[in-house]
Amino acid sequence: EPEVTQTPSHQVTQMGQEVILRCVPISNHLYFYWYRQILGQKVEFLVSFYNNEISEKSEIFDDQFSVERPDGSNFTLKIRSTKLEDSAMYFCASSARVPYNEQFFGPGTRLTVL
C-alpha cells in the first residue's frame, strides 16, 4: 500500500539556522499538507498546497516558513531561521481529493532546535 514518506526522521539544528524538511506524497495525490505536533500536544495545521500554490495557511506559518514542490514527487517545508519553539514533530500529509478528504500522514520529522 502506498505511503507518504519523509526525510530526515530526525533533524537537530542550531537556533537561527535554516532547515528543509522533505516529503514524498502518495503518487496520485493532488493535495498536500504540513502539520506539526509539539511533544505531548495535539496536531496543528500549518499549510495546505494544491496546484503549485498555497491554499491556506495558519497563524503559525509566518514569513519564516515556506513550502515548495520542486519536482513531480517532492514537497518541502523550509524554516529560514529556526527558533527554539520550532522544536516539534512535523508531519506531511496528502490527499487524493476534496471534499471529504482522507488525509494520509507521513512518519514525521522530529526537529530539535538547540
Added chain:
Amino acid sequence: GENVEQHPSTLSVQEGDSAVIKCTYSDSASNYFPWYKQELGKRPQLIIDIRSNVGEKKDQRIAVTLNKTAKHFSLHITETQPEDSAVYFCAASDNTGTASKLTFGTGTRLQVTL
C-alpha cells in the same frame, strides 16, 4: 475558526470492555470528521471517518456517531484489546476552499489493561 474539544484526555479500560471518546466542534460548516490513532512515536493513522450526511458508521469493533445538531461526535471501541492502546485524535474539516485543513482535538490516551 474551528475549535475541537476532546474528552477524556486519558482513559483506562480493562481488556474486553468498551471505550468511548467524545468530541465537540464549533463550526457548523464542518462536514467531515475523521479519527486518527497514533501509537508512540508513529504517524497518525486514519481508523474511521464520518461525513455529515451520516449519523453513524461502523467498522468491525469501531463505530463513530455524529450529532450535527449538538455538534458532537464520538468514537466507540468495543471488546478492547491491548493493541488498541494508543492516543486517539478526533478532527473536523469543513471541506471548503481548495484543500481543506483538519482541525484536531487534544487527544485521548487510551490504555487497555489485561
